[in-house]
Amino acid sequence: MEFDFTWVLLGFPIAFTLGWLASRLDLRQLRIENRQAPKAYFKGLNFLLNEQQDQAIDAFIEAVQNDPDTSELHFALGNLFRRRGEYERAVRVHEHLMSRGDLTQRERERAQHALALDFLKAGLLDRAEAALRKLEGTPFEEEARLALLSIYERSRDWANATEIAARLGNSSHGSFSTRQAHYLCEQASASAATGDTEKALATLAQAVAMAPASARPLIDLAKLQNQLGLAHDALQTLLKLTTAAPQALPLAAGLLANIAQSSGDQQATLMLLKASYAQAPSIDLIEAIVKLEKDPATARQWYVQHLEREVSLVAASKWIAGEKLEDEHHHALVQRAMDQATKPLMRYRCAACGFEASQHFWHCPGCQAWDSYPMRRIEEL
Numbered sequence: 001m002e003f004d005f006t007w008v009l010l011g012f013p014i015a016f017t018l019g020w021l022a023s024r025l026d027l028r029q030l031r032i033e034n035r036q037a038p039k040a041y042f043k044g045l046n047f048l049l050n051e052q053q054d055q056a057i058d059a060f061i062e063a064v065q066n067d068p069d070t071s072e073l074h075f076a077l078g079n080l081f082r083r084r085g086e087y088e089r090a091v092r093v094h095e096h097l098m099s100r101g102d103l104t105q106r107e108r109e110r111a112q113h114a115l116a117l118d119f120l121k122a123g124l125l126d127r128a129e130a131a132l133r134k135l136e137g138t139p140f141e142e143e144a145r146l147a148l149l150s151i152y153e154r155s156r157d158w159a160n161a162t163e164i165a166a167r168l169g170n171s172s173h174g175s176f177s178t179r180q181a182h183y184l185c186e187q188a189s190a191s192a193a194t195g196d197t198e199k200a201l202a203t204l205a206q207a208v209a210m211a212p213a214s215a216r217p218l219i220d221l222a223k224l225q226n227q228l229g230l231a232h233d234a235l236q237t238l239l240k241l242t243t244a245a246p247q248a249l250p251l252a253a254g255l256l257a258n259i260a261q262s263s264g265d266q267q268a269t270l271m272l273l274k275a276s277y278a279q280a281p282s283i284d285l286i287e288a289i290v291k292l293e294k295d296p297a298t299a300r301q302w303y304v305q306h307l308e309r310e311v312s313l314v315a316a317s318k319w320i321a322g323e324k325l326e327d328e329h330h331h332a333l334v335q336r337a338m339d340q341a342t343k344p345l346m347r348y349r350c351a352a353c354g355f356e357a358s359q360h361f362w363h364c365p366g367c368q369a370w371d372s373y374p375m376r377r378i379e380e381l
Helices: 006-049 055-067 071-083 089-100 105-122 126-134 140-156 158-170 177-193 197-210 217-228 231-239 246-263 266-279 283-292 295-311 312-322 327-344
Strands: 346-348
Touching: 055 089, 055 217, 055 327, 071 105, 089 105, 089 158, 105 140, 126 140, 140 158, 140 231, 140 346, 158 177, 177 197, 177 217, 217 231, 217 246, 246 283, 283 295, 283 312, 283 327, 295 312, 312 327
Parallel strands: none
Antiparallel strands: none
């Protein structure tokens, strides 16, 4: 049986025609998809610029469906979910990115950072910590350490916070020595609470060496020394404030007066407090001076002197407490009313968030800022 070449000759044109048609259809489909993806992307961008996040998310989802291999769309979509508080959806987007094998190292590190932020914003601190730890040695290392520091402060994990702060010591955010000293003071407080005063003293000495210009290590060390009956040592520790952190003297004035009475060094301490008051008047210093003045009349005169410099209802109330009224049997009632009225006037206010409290905080319970409270009480009438 002979082979008929006629069919071959007829088949070539047909095959060529079919192949050409198929290629044209593929090109057409590719052009349609390429037009659709940017259109959806720019539509989403336009919604985002107009702060229409719901519509932007819908547009980006459409763009991702049209072009699932584009990592930038995934990042944009995941960040939008996080900003809206839809953390579970943000996590899914970034975990999907992490599972792809075609990501570059830079994109994978970026996805890891985005995933850590998702966990952090969602309050999943354990998972956030694990994700942030994986960013060591990457361009996101410093940001990750700052986030870890925030986690450890919130959870009061001072040992890990100390470790991270030490690593951040040479970062672009400046020195972390003062922050490290706070962490050491917190650890010393925990040791003292369990009865390990020897460890507490050693930790506070380390904090003083870490941040010699910081007030807290000196004040905390003096408090502990005084509790242990080492009044002379406590006094010497507090006297270092005059050169290391003189602005903190009003905060320690009451403690200083108590320690001076215990150690018998009232006169020298009184001279120091008066000199400090002359430079920076405050009701805290006045109360410490009054406590150390031997003559009650001289002590009361300090309230009058303070009233001549500042309008102070607290000072007026303290002065009236020692004054003889015409109807003396009403004195207790008047004084109680005055004390009640002046009690809310004396407070500390965070310079970062405005949170007010009757006691001084080294770490603001409102905004978590360190050293944001003034060292002296403010009085607002």
